[in-house]
């Protein structure tokens with residue numbers, strides 16, 4: 001049976017290594033902040049090429065802790081995309097700040113930097129909120145357009161926090177995702193490009209002071225030690241057992257991404273001219289968290305999904321409702337029509353199975369069903 005993401009096939013390849021790593025933790029018994037956590041942080045920082053990596057309890061907490069470290073508070077505005085998972089925007093609102101949505105590029109599905117300037121000026125002219133930063137998302141594994149986003153950020157003195165929950169292992173011109181902002185957050189949710197067997201996340205930065213503050217926030221705002229508390233923090237640590245799993249999974253991430261690149265190329269070959277396949281700009285590499293295609297209409301998308309599901313092929317819509325139209329956002333005053341590109345894409349997008357263990361027979365089977373409908 002074709003899996004949407006095949007964690008069982010992955011586990012089969014590295015099960016002995018993972019078990020041996022986990023046995024190591026059971027032997028030393030340091031379940032909280034054991035030596036594997038520090039080893040993992042060193043390896044992750046070296047992989048991404050940032051000075052610091054601070055692991056934590058989830059991708060959501062990684063975002064939240066950076067915003068806390070930047071002192072985000074009521075009255076602040078953060079620019080972000082309406083076409084993402086709720087966590088990106090939830091953390092802004094948890095701190096009482098205001099998400100300001102900016103519509104997306106219809107080809108990459110990422111925040112359109114060409115629309116940032118106008119959005120920033122609108123907030124400035126409104127005189128109600130103070131713009132503090134930009135929170136772009138590397139959707140479906142493709143890094144956002146950081147050269148243009150950072151040019152805007154510099155012009156207005158804003159920080160950039162990269163939501164790299166889906167893009168770990170992706171890159172732009174050889175530079176790894178999670179290294180583009182002043183800070184980045186990623187998620188180790190099991191289905192992510194680098195996933196553990198539970199919840200987990202990490203923060204990346206070259207900023208020494210930011211790294212110190214998030215390290216303190218991660219452990220109840222500790223100062224000299226756990227019982228010297230200098231700021232409001234969280235219980236935001238990554239479990240040692242999850243670090244042990246991640247150390248083994250990190251060893252195969254590049255090999256898996258290469259295999260996913262081959263899958264994506266084959267999908268492209270088989271679906272070219274049938275449905276809109278993912279657009280990867282020159283020099284960019286996706287981590288292929290999802291393989292998302294665009295149907296002509298909502299009706300066609302639903303037909304394709306129904307037929308695939310009838311044939312036992314799983315599909316998912318990421319994301320059926322842009323965030324400005326979610327019930328939880330109703331107090332922000334946005335309405336249908338405010339972000340037409342995000343709204344249009346959310347009606348037509350669907351994600352097909354994508355993982356390193358799909359073979360050619362699977363891909364022909366999947367794409368034959370798509371061709372049958374279109």
Ligand SMILES: Cc1ncc(COP(=O)(O)O)c(C=O)c1O
Pocket residue numbers: 058059060061084085087088137163165166186187188189199200201
């Ligand atoms: C874009 C994005 N941001 C943030 C998160 C939050 O990560 P986590 O589930 O680890 O809290 C996710 C996870 O689904 C995500 O896809």
